[in-house]
Amino acid sequence: MPPTTRRFLVAVLPHPLACAAVAGAYYSFRDRLPHPMASHIGPGNKADGFDDPGSFLTVSLVAFLAVGVVFAFLTWLTRSAPGQQRGVAVAGGGVGVALGWIVVGILRANAQVGAGGDAADVTLPIWQAGLGFAAGVVYGVLGWLVTGRDKAPAPATERAPAEAARLPLGESENASWTRVVGARAQLGVTAIMLVTGAFVAVVGGWTGGLVCLAFGVPLVLLCRVRVSADRRGITVTPAVLPWPRLNVPLERIEEAGHRSVDALRDLGGWGYRAHPGISGIVLRSGDALSARLTTGSEFVVTVDDAATAAALLNTLADRERSNGNGVRG
Missing domain, CATH: 1.20.140 (Butyryl-CoA Dehydrogenase, subunit A; domain 3)
Structure with a gap:
């Protein structure tokens, strides 16, 4: 099955x-x-x-x-x-x-x-x-x-295209990039849901209140997230907690870039979104870090200075595929 x-x-x-x-x-x-x-x-x-x-x-x-x-x-x-x-x-x-x-x-x-x-x-x-x-x-x-887990996709075997942006790094240098991004609109929706949950628990019973709170608590964690790009790939965590952690490993990224994302038109809303061919964390419309994956799908996360993160990921991926895996250039 x-x-x-x-x-x-x-x-x-x-x-x-x-x-x-x-x-x-x-x-x-x-x-x-x-x-x-x-x-x-x-x-x-x-x-x-x-x-x-x-x-x-x-x-x-x-x-x-x-x-x-x-x-x-x-x-x-x-x-x-x-x-x-x-x-x-x-x-x-x-x-x-x-x-x-x-x-x-x-x-x-x-x-x-x-x-x-x-x-x-x-x-x-x-x-x-x-x-x-x-x-x-x-x-x-x-x-x-x-x-269970799905079968792990095959790692990328080619460097990113020559025209992809890269961040100059020396052979012995390493680097990481991180930014925090938040969504005021989602914070408002979360506050309304939590208040509604408390009201339902008092007036209509704690069972219904718990259902509202069960949906509200994850939204609290996703109101502000930390996006990191380094040798581990792309990592997204709540800004105040190390878990839950969403990670896209470097070996699954064929090419990183950045583009403008419209939350409603491209992904149908805000928060964690998943549609055929595209998934990601979208807290607002605007500039987004975009990764083309070995599965053929795209992962996006809206964040400022996405171009720098993409260039760093391409550089680190080139280094790993050249030095660690005997990959063709």
Whole structure:
């Protein structure tokens, strides 16, 4: 089975399976569920949200399917970037497992109170939620192993074209280049999402709030990134953290250059983008470091002074292919 298919299954399968588990629990417990039942457990392990059992089942199933569709789309969208697709897949599957565990736990807790009981007495120990998140993490680890890596592309065997820009360096000299780039618009969107997540958690339940926060936290990390060009190739990390790290090794770069990128027209938006034939980090429109890869695709990252970074990469690639690999000039 191709790695892309495995990633898609890892991302999507937990959501219909969670639907089946929730529906099975509901029909097992329905004669013992209070009316209305507790649908949300708030601070202090007290029930603070109530709903008709049938409505709770419907909302839960629709929510699982909707989240599954979102992660299916994200997995498809990142199909040209195997490393990122792998991360999206295990995150999507882990979310489905964790939320399924917790919703089944809520149904079981209601059944323990009984059909004639008061739903306000329903409690869900914090360790139950902890087990749910632990199950999601375990699934994510297993999914990471199952999805595997794609076969590494063959390294570049030719120097960059003679007309490609180069940075003069002596035989014993080495150099590195780094810049930090940020996006004010994305910072605003992130702030709105985090505030929305907090609001949803207080008003509508922490499950929905966690979904908003799960999308908001990665956006925080991508509001400002550090772009480096050196003998390791192109490396992009959050400006304040060394991880997560996106690296395009020097041996995968056939030629580096720079060009103007329009975020909407060329890549359909901001942030990490992946489309057939092109992927990269786009925090704004404008000058971008561009690398033509051995796979035939292009990697771009919008950053100031991209021309200097490209010239340095071409020089370092020439040196490596001449000295280290016996490559033709």
